[in-house]
Amino acid sequence: MSYHAIKAIYIYEMTRFFRTIFQSLFSPVLSTSLYFVVFGTAIGSRMQEIDGVSYGAFIVPGLIMLTVMTQATSNASFGIYFPKFSGTIYELLSSPISFVEIVSGYVGAAATKSLLIGCIIMLTSTLFVPLQIAHPLVMVLFLCLTCFSFALMGFIIGIWAKNFEQLQLIPLLIVTPMVFLGGSFYSISMLPPIWQKITLFNPVVYLISGFRWSFFDTADVPVGSSLMAIFAFTVLCIVVIWWIFRTGWRIRL
Amino acid sequence: MSDIICIEGLSKSYADGANVLSDVNLNVKDGEIFALLGPNGAGKTTLISIICGIVRASSGTIMVDGHDYVKDYRWTRDLIGLVPQEIALDSFETVMRTCRLSRGLFGRRKDDALIEDILDKLSLIDKRDSQLRELSGGMKRRVMIAKALSHEPKILFLDEPTAGVDVELRKDMWRLVLALKERGVTIILTTHYIEEAEAMADRVGVISKGKLALVEEKESLLRRLGKKTLRIELQKPVAVLPTVLEPFNLDVEDNGSTFLYTYDKNANRTGITKLLSELSSTGLILKDLQTQQTSLEDIFIDMIQKENS
Ligand SMILES: Nc1ncnc2c1ncn2[C@@H]1O[C@H](COP(=O)(O)OP(=O)(O)OP(=O)(O)O)[C@@H](O)[C@H]1O
Ligand SMILES: [Mg+2]
Numbered sequence: 001m002s003y004h005a006i007k008a009i010y011i012y013e014m015t016r017f018f019r020t021i022f023q024s025l026f027s028p029v030l031s032t033s034l035y036f037v038v039f040g041t042a043i044g045s046r047m048q049e050i051d052g053v054s055y056g057a058f059i060v061p062g063l064i065m066l067t068v069m070t071q072a073t074s075n076a077s078f079g080i081y082f083p084k085f086s087g088t089i090y091e092l093l094s095s096p097i098s099f100v101e102i103v104s105g106y107v108g109a110a111a112t113k114s115l116l117i118g119c120i121i122m123l124t125s126t127l128f129v130p131l132q133i134a135h136p137l138v139m140v141l142f143l144c145l146t147c148f149s150f151a152l153m154g155f156i157i158g159i160w161a162k163n164f165e166q167l168q169l170i171p172l173l174i175v176t177p178m179v180f181l182g183g184s185f186y187s188i189s190m191l192p193p194i195w196q197k198i199t200l201f202n203p204v205v206y207l208i209s210g211f212r213w214s215f216f217d218t219a220d221v222p223v224g225s226s227l228m229a230i231f232a233f234t235v236l237c238i239v240v241i242w243w244i245f246r247t248g249w250r251i252r253l
Numbered sequence: 254m255s256d257i258i259c260i261e262g263l264s265k266s267y268a269d270g271a272n273v274l275s276d277v278n279l280n281v282k283d284g285e286i287f288a289l290l291g292p293n294g295a296g297k298t299t300l301i302s303i304i305c306g307i308v309r310a311s312s313g314t315i316m317v318d319g320h321d322y323v324k325d326y327r328w329t330r331d332l333i334g335l336v337p338q339e340i341a342l343d344s345f346e347t348v349m350r351t352c353r354l355s356r357g358l359f360g361r362r363k364d365d366a367l368i369e370d371i372l373d374k375l376s377l378i379d380k381r382d383s384q385l386r387e388l389s390g391g392m393k394r395r396v397m398i399a400k401a402l403s404h405e406p407k408i409l410f411l412d413e414p415t416a417g418v419d420v421e422l423r424k425d426m427w428r429l430v431l432a433l434k435e436r437g438v439t440i441i442l443t444t445h446y447i448e449e450a451e452a453m454a455d456r457v458g459v460i461s462k463g464k465l466a467l468v469e470e471k472e473s474l475l476r477r478l479g480k481k482t483l484r485i486e487l488q489k490p491v492a493v494l495p496t497v498l499e500p501f502n503l504d505v506e507d508n509g510s511t512f513l514y515t516y517d518k519n520a521n522r523t524g525i526t527k528l529l530s531e532l533s534s535t536g537l538i539l540k541d542l543q544t545q546q547t548s549l550e551d552i553f554i555d556m557i558q559k560e561n562s
Contacts, residue, residue, distance in 0.1 A: 090341060091354075093306055093307045094333065095358040253302075
């Protein structure tokens with residue numbers, strides 16, 4: 001393993017982030033603030049408490065997850081798609097490194113960025129609602145694993161995509177609906193029984209439920225299964241990436 | 254001199270199935286400058302891309318410095334620097350940062366002084382903090398070279414390094430390449446400017462339609478295929494070529510005031526003596542005589558034409 005190479009990629013990616021720090025942070029913070037204003041304050045005041053938590057506070061973990069998942073995915077997919085698009089990938093392919101370094105650098109940077117954004121949103125939310133965190137360590141674990149695993153998935157999308165449309169396709173068509181239907185804004189116990197069953201096939205349900213448990217100590221599904229889900233998803237992504245680099249799929253001609 | 258790159262039985266067909274390289278065998282010697290020539294689409298870039306790990310070979314083996322380029326890719330790629338044909342740069346990055354990335358990717362310790370020295374040699378030092386999109390095309394190409402040199406390769410591939418670079422800078426670049434050779438760097442370059450190969454190369458390989466048509470010392474290639482041209486300028490132009498001169502297949506130029514005679518200087522009889530004595534018998538008065546060596550370009554075009562016919 002080449003520590004220098006990982007560091008070089010990581011620093012290179014992070015400087016791009018900090019160069020555009022304003023756009024990078026401003027848009028996610030603005031859109032979550034809008035959610036708070038609309039759902040938390042305006043609508044939330046008419047909503048009853050869910051499991052003893054005010055609606056404004058209830059949506060915070062879901063909103064953080066929503067942002068972190070989309071940010072990690074888009075950052076990582078763009079991060080690796082861009083060298084493919086601009087041709088600078090020649091340098092990654094011809095340097096004496098393996099996929100371990102490439103993935104560590106790009107996924108590490110994308111995960112860090114989304115983690116930063118997640119933390120800032122959490123801070124922003126305290127401006128709107130009082131927030132307590134019942135299990136801080138579990139919360140951090142869930143947050144980090146989500147950043148990491150969705151960055152891995154973003155990396156796969158970036159490798160797979162042949163154009164900018166495809167790059168947007170998966171996040172738009174799959175990630176966003178899964179997150180919205182994953183209980184970001186409601187408890188799945190509020191759904192009709194049949195939908196409660198169907199929803200259990202949505203992996204995002206487990207992540208949001210587990211994450212929310214770390215805040216409020218209440219969950220839709222057992223925390224253990226949430227942890228299993230996130231680990232399984234991470235492992236699945238790693239296996240796919242390992243296969244991509246073994247076969248050179250869509251990278252080496 | 255030992256061989257630093259040994260290519261055996263290398264073939265490549267892309268996804269569409271067409272054979273781009275077929276059974277290429279080539280050894281490159283440690284410390285030499287090897288020029289790879291060939292028409293567009295011959296497979297030069299493909300060959301280089303395979304050695305560097307960008308494209309996968311369909312079959313064949315490559316040893317670099319005694320190590321297999323697939324099994325020991327960390328070892329072999331560590332030695333190799335690549336300046337690809339296409340300029341590919343991250344427009345919003347600065348010259349310095351993109352060079353730092355190259356160095357880091359190859360596992361080298363950060364060394365800005367070394368990068369600055371390279372930028373200086375490539376007349377880019379005052380652009381060190383400019384964004385790449387602010388540079389001209391020729392400057393960008395030099396940045397590509399700077400990136401490759403930043404990680405101090407022992408073997409350097411230059412895929413048309415001077416395309417789009419002006420004459421003066423091209424000469425500078427030749428000097429740089431020769432200086433690298435002095436330091437023991439092996440250089441493999443492709444070019445369509447034949448004078449470039451003539452000026453720098455120790456050996457020349459010609460690739461055509463995916464086959465290595467020939468590999469030879471540049472000097473002996475010039476000697477072997479070397480035709481010369483005798484240029485005869487007359488005091489006064491002639492309207493018709495005198496009949497005694499017809500057997501010599503002269504080309505007439507400048508409205509009959511210049512004759513060109515092409516001969517093989519390695520032949521037993523060049524025919525020059527006979528030509529000159531016939532000339533004096535016609536009573537024409539000569540103004541000047543010159544001989545010219547055929548360039549690699551002429552040889553090259555000749556070969557390709559033979560191949561096609
Ligand atoms: N990615 C690719 N997919 C399919 N065919 C390709 C690909 N890249 C190159 N080729 C084909 O391979 C052949 C050799 O191309 P290559 O780029 O190696 O030529 P070259 O000798 O470098 O030419 P030039 O002097 O124009 O740079 C061409 O016929 C080209 O069309
Ligand atoms: Mg080429």
